[in-house]
Amino acid sequence: MTAAPMVALVGNPNAGKTSLFNALTGARQKVGNYPGVTVERKVGAMQLPDGSHVEIVDLPGTYSLSPHSPDEQVTRDVLMGEHGIERAPDAIICVVDATNLRNHLRFVLELARLGRPMVVALNMIDLADRDGTKIDTAQLSQRLGLPVVPTVAVRRRGLADLGQEALAMLTREAVPPGPGADIRALQHEALRIAQAVTTLSGGAGAATRRIDNIALHPVFGPMILAALLFIMFQAVFAWAEAPMAWIEAGIAALQEIAAGALPEGWFRSMIVDGVLAGVGGVVVFLPQILILFAFILVLEQSGYMTRAAFLMDRLMAYVGLNGRAFIPLLSSFACAIPGIMATRSIDDPKDRLTTILIAPLMTCSARLPVYAVMIAAFIPDRQIGFANLQGLVLLGLYVFGIVGAMVAALVLRRTVARGAGSGFMMEMPKYQWPILRDLIIGLWQRGIVFMKRAGGIILASTVLLWAFASYPVPPEGSDESPIEYSIAGRIGSALEVVFSPIGFNHEISMTMLPTLAAREVSVAALGTIYSLQTDDEDALQESLVDRLRSAWPLPTALAFLVWVVFAPQCISTLAVVKRETNGWKWPIFMFTYLFALAYVMAGLTYWISRALIG
Ligand SMILES: Nc1nc2c(ncn2[C@@H]2O[C@H](COP(=O)(O)OP(=O)(O)OP(=O)(O)O)[C@@H](O)[C@H]2O)c(=O)[nH]1
Numbered sequence: 285m286t287a288a289p290m291v292a293l294v295g296n297p298n299a300g301k302t303s304l305f306n307a308l309t310g311a312r313q314k315v316g317n318y319p320g321v322t323v324e325r326k327v328g329a330m331q332l333p334d335g336s337h338v339e340i341v342d343l344p345g346t347y348s349l350s351p352h353s354p355d356e357q358v359t360r361d362v363l364m365g366e367h368g369i370e371r372a373p374d375a376i377i378c379v380v381d382a383t384n385l386r387n388h389l390r391f392v393l394e395l396a397r398l399g400r401p402m403v404v405a406l407n408m409i410d411l412a413d414r415d416g417t418k419i420d421t422a423q424l425s426q427r428l429g430l431p432v433v434p435t436v437a438v439r440r441r442g443l444a445d446l447g448q449e450a451l452a453m454l455t456r457e458a459v460p461p462g463p464g465a466d467i468r469a470l471q472h473e474a475l476r477i478a479q480a481v482t483t484l485s486g487g488a489g490a491a492t493r494r495i496d497n498i499a500l501h502p503v504f505g506p507m508i509l510a511a512l513l514f515i516m517f518q519a520v521f522a523w524a525e526a527p528m529a530w531i532e533a534g535i536a537a538l539q540e541i542a543a544g545a546l547p548e549g550w551f552r553s554m555i556v557d558g559v560l561a562g563v564g565g566v567v568v569f570l571p572q573i574l575i576l577f578a579f580i581l582v583l584e585q586s587g588y589m590t591r592a593a594f595l596m597d598r599l600m601a602y603v604g605l606n607g608r609a610f611i612p613l614l615s616s617f618a619c620a621i622p623g624i625m626a627t628r629s630i631d632d633p634k635d636r637l638t639t640i641l642i643a644p645l646m647t648c649s650a651r652l653p654v655y656a657v658m659i660a661a662f663i664p665d666r667q668i669g670f671a672n673l674q675g676l677v678l679l680g681l682y683v684f685g686i687v688g689a690m691v692a693a694l695v696l697r698r699t700v701a702r703g704a705g706s707g708f709m710m711e712m713p714k715y716q717w718p719i720l721r722d723l724i725i726g727l728w729q730r731g732i733v734f735m736k737r738a739g740g741i742i743l744a745s746t747v748l749l750w751a752f753a754s755y756p757v758p759p760e761g762s763d764e765s766p767i768e769y770s771i772a773g774r775i776g777s778a779l780e781v782v783f784s785p786i787g788f789n790h791e792i793s794m795t796m797l798p799t800l801a802a803r804e805v806s807v808a809a810l811g812t813i814y815s816l817q818t819d820d821e822d823a824l825q826e827s828l829v830d831r832l833r834s835a836w837p838l839p840t841a842l843a844f845l846v847w848v849v850f851a852p853q854c855i856s857t858l859a860v861v862k863r864e865t866n867g868w869k870w871p872i873f874m875f876t877y878l879f880a881l882a883y884v885m886a887g888l889t890y891w892i893s894r895a896l897i898g
């Protein structure tokens with residue numbers, strides 16, 4: 285059997301390659317309305333009109349064949365057949381943004397010189413229409429000497445024609461590569477062609493420019509950004525209240541049923557104290573996570589995120605970070621792992637290293653359950669003017685992480701990752717209404733990821749902790765409590781030596797090790813430990829929040845919150861840092877500096893709040 289022919293999707297960043305890839309293959313790769321979303325090659329299968337299959341590769345966007353950053357290098361290597369694991373593609377689909385023809389055509393001309401069979405997908409033709417731009421496709425095709433197919437990737441328009449052309453291309457012979465041309469000459473030619481084939485009636489991008497006059501305004505711009513963030517964090521508490529109450533009631537009901545139906549014994553304890561009290565305590569936070577992501581997805585898809593990056597650029601430049609670092613840092617709010625991978629679009633190695641090292645300080649969604657439990661237990665649900673205090677504290681914790689990251693960047697840039705900062709260079713995407721289908725798919729995927737974690741790593745760590753906290757059972761007549769006597773209890777006592785100076789109790793110390801698996805585990809672990817500690821049925825009904833409130837002094841709670849902001853947690857993050865920096869040096873460095881930072885900050889919080897509260 286011969287391998288299926290390979291077709292590569294290439295083009296400038298944000299042209300819609302991944303959208304087209306998803307439409308052609310049925311895949312669900314991430315798309316976003318900003319440059320640099322895709323950083324790795326992805327392969328899928330596509331059926332041609334004659335029923336045969338081709339392999340199709342989605343590539344990171346690039347402006348030219350001379351790569352500047354690691355993700356662009358991937359694209360060049362695949363195109364040149366130098367990717368190592370792979371042969372060169374048999375044909376190329378070059379995706380261009382119809383509303384930005386003059387910039388995108390230059391890369392088409394550069395690619396055309398490779399002599400490979402190639403078709404141009406003239407994408408986003410709908411947006412060109414919206415702007416009142418008409419493009420003479422036949423003439424464009426003739427001038428380029430390449431087939432041109434108008435497409436609207438997000439509405440699946442033009443796909444059949446694209447398939448036809450792809451089929452035709454595969455039977456075409458490659459011609460020897462032409463002489464490499466000077467970039468400037470190509471730029472001129474691109475401009476000439478773009479002018480010849482487009483007619484403008486409305487002003488191109490007029491709507492986008494009008495919005496940007498306000499969104500990037502030196503005074504209103506930051507105000508709008510601040511207002512959006514404020515609303516986002518208020519909504520996380522306000523909108524999630526009802527669905528969270530339903531889930532909570534559901535879990536409590538399950539616990540009651542299990543406690544009633546199962547015979548007394550280890551199995552009942554594992555289900556009630558381990559699985560339901562632990563994992564159930566985490567699942568409750570699904571609504572809050574989805575609300576946060578709904579906001580982030582809308583901001584990403586509308587094109588506002590890049591404006592936020594632009595507004596933040598002054599601050600970022602001040603601490604020696606590249607404006608490009610904004611997007612990886614932003615992705616880290618979901619999880620540091622994709623964030624750290626997204627740093628591949630940063631060309632300067634020192635810039636990139638700094639961004640990797642501070643990415644874990646961005647509040648990943650796994651921290652949300654921990655924050656939410658602590659806030660619900662210790663921060664009164666009170667209105668302050670327009671704002672809800674709990675929402676404000678949550679926003680404050682996010683800001684605290686960001687400020688910590690900026691200070692860390694400032695220090696790193698002057699010590700281990702010294703180097704000059706570079707300017708902000710990012711293309712501003714057009715504003716667009718978010719596409720409902722993409723939103724729903726995006727939320728669905730986040731929900732699945734969360735539930736899989738709950739049913740996977742969190743369940744496993746919780747059951748493990750339950751076992752360690754239940755065994756060995758103390759001998760008859762011993763006055764030590766079972767949990768103190770257990771393995772987890774003893775490990776907790778050992779760790780308590782380290783953590784008691786910063787106000788952490790025995791229970792928190794017991795959660796330290798399992799929490800390395802995933803941050804949400806600390807909520808699950810506390811749920812399990814407190815559930816094991818209480819025997820009577822009534823107390824079982826008491827929620828984790830109530831128990832924490834009665835068991836922890838406020839300074840301990842505050843110190844723990846601050847710890848979670850800075851702590852080096854989750855082994856997967858360290859593993860991905862090792863992969864992206866090719867060695868153990870930087871993950872070890874990261875763990876150490878974050879641990880020291882978290883310890884000092886939590887300690888300060890504990891001692892100061894104790895002095896104040898008395
Ligand atoms: N209106 C419209 N929007 C589109 C079309 N194709 C893509 N988009 C939107 O354009 C944005 C960019 O799409 P992506 O598919 O992520 O672009 P990409 O070329 O893969 O970008 P990188 O991976 O960053 O290089 C997304 O918000 C898409 O929803 C189209 O034909 N019409």
Ligand SMILES: [Mg+2]
Nearest residue numbers: 301302321322
């Ligand atoms: Mg992409």
